[in-house]
Amino acid sequence: MEYLDFELPIKELEEQLDRCQVIGTESEVDVTDTCKKIEKKLIDTKKDIYKNLTAWQRVQLSRHPSRPYTMDYIKAICGDTFFELHGDRTVKDDKAMVGGLGKIGDQSYMFIGTQKGFNTKTRQYRNFGMANPEGYRKALRLMRMAEKFNIPVITFVDTPGAYPGIEAEERGQGEAIARNIMEMTRLKVPILVFIIGEGASGGALGIGVGDKVMMLENTWYSVISPESCSSILWRTWEQKEQAAEVLKLTAPDMKKLKLVDSIVKEPLGGAHSDREATFKTVIKTIEDSMKELKKLSVEELVDQRMEKYFNMGVYKE
Incomplete structure (x- = not known):
């Protein structure tokens, strides 16, 4: 421990x-x-x-090495029914982005998420959870497949950001993320988004548009990490705790600002302290959300989703 x-x-x-x-x-x-x-x-x-907990302490908990990652949730939710799908059909299979079909009871879902590693070797293999453009294009391919067969989409976000390398920029990192955001707003099936750890920048937004966006209690969601924000504003990482407070990146802050729909309660001590309880809570949240979304027609679903995002950032002086 x-x-x-x-x-x-x-x-x-x-x-x-x-x-x-x-x-x-x-x-x-x-x-x-x-x-x-x-x-x-x-x-x-x-x-x-x-x-x-302070904002910085929640950031620390979101990065706890024992915290469950995307594949942990998928395996716990689906068991042996999960079938992973690979490749963007253009460049390669991005190991930082995982996805495939799985079932909860009799209902099929398309699961997509950013995956981190649990030791040095797997972290390198998963590129520390930072997806390349082909990762986002793979995610979009799977979402379109889900739409074709009328299968709801569930995404798990846990990334320090999209990969910022030269090769990623050459292959269109910004375009890939922007296209995903556009396509997800009008996808004709329900989309549930769970922030399960770090939700940083466009790397999170690339699979973060949904009818219901939910944050686990000890996670964060922001345009930039506290360390990077501190380095820009104060030219040092030493002010990261202050930056975390100013960014308003915690689940209660996001809920108050109406940028996420709900907060998923974690066991005392964080998701890693009682994984089974966390998985059960997430499964119940999925089932309850789907009961609500199934009542909507395709037109109502898309209109409601787009209206939610159109209203973000609107304010009166």
């Missing part, structure tokens, strides 16, 4: 509880009351810490 800097009080209490339980097991000393006191203090400390 890895702990972030603000979680160190929890680490100390968990170590105390482990030692107390070992003493009770290995000796005849009754430590039941002591263990209960430590357990209570541990629960209270967790509640105090996780209910008062």
Whole structure:
């Protein structure tokens, strides 16, 4: 178990509880009351810490190495029914963007998402979750396939941004993302979007347009990362915590600004602390959202989606 800097009080209490339980097991000393006191203090400390998280602490939680990634969600949701599809039919198969068909009960879905790696080798293989243009073109190919067969689309966003390399720009990174945004606004099937970790810049928007856009509680969604924002405004990364506050990038901020539709509750301690509970919550959110969207005709679905995005950024002086 890895702990972030603000979680160190929890680490100390968990170590105390482990030692107390070992003493009770290995000796005849009754430590039941002591263990209960430590357990209570541990629960209270967790509640105090996780209910008062700063924007930067939520950014840290969104990047936790034990946090579930896109394929973790897909495997938990679909089980053996998931069939991955590859390639953009133009350049290559982008490993940072995954997608394919899967089922929840009797309903088929097209799942698409950015995938990070869990160690050095897989992070390089997945290009750290930063998709190239062919990744977005693969995503669009799969969305058009879903539209053809009237299959709802579910996307999982967890990326530090689209890949900014020269080769990506040469192959039309900006055009690929812009085309996805345009096509997703008028896709004739329901689209559910989940921000499950980092939602940075155009890399997130390329698969981030939907009828329902939902953020997990400890995620962020912004035009730029706090570190990059700090480096631009203050010429240093040292102001990243201040930048995180100013950017208003947390789930409550996004909901208040009406840029996302809802917040998906995470277990105490974050999605990684109880993966099964997180997966169950996401499945229920998908099923509840689909019940609502299935009532709409194709015309109503597209009109409602486009109207939502037209209203973003509108204000009165």
